[in-house]
Amino acid sequence: MFIENGKEYAMTFGFEVEDLVKPDEFLDDGDIIEFGGQKLKVIHTPGHADGSLCFYNEQAGKLFCGDVLFKAGIGRTDLPTGNYDTLISNIKEKLLVLPEDVVVYPGHGPETTIGMEKKANPFLQ
Secondary structure, eight states: OOGGGHHHHHHHOOOOSSSOOOOSSSSOTTTTTTTTTEEEEEEOOOTSSSTTTEEEEEEEEEEEETTSTTTTOOOOOTTTOOHHHHHHHHIIIITTOTTTOOOOEEESSSEEEEHHHHOOOOOOO
């Protein structure tokens, strides 16, 4: 599990970690998080990292995807637990099936839409 090897992964980036705080519970694919009148569906999308999650607000048509999907790009897969084939498969099977007008908010960089990524992302053609 990624969290159990967190100290070693942190050293890869030159960080020293004393103690890792383990979560009280984990989120699973398909879970719904509710807050402030909003509902976010959890979408498990490993590939960039084993525990990668995206959060989909169906009502608002918004997807928060961290480093899984970018405008005309995808997340890195050369870091610990990254896997290119897994990432591409999860993007195609779990994200590109969402409506084309869903706005995608990556962890950094400009927003995009599912439709734009279907048509123009060179990694997904």
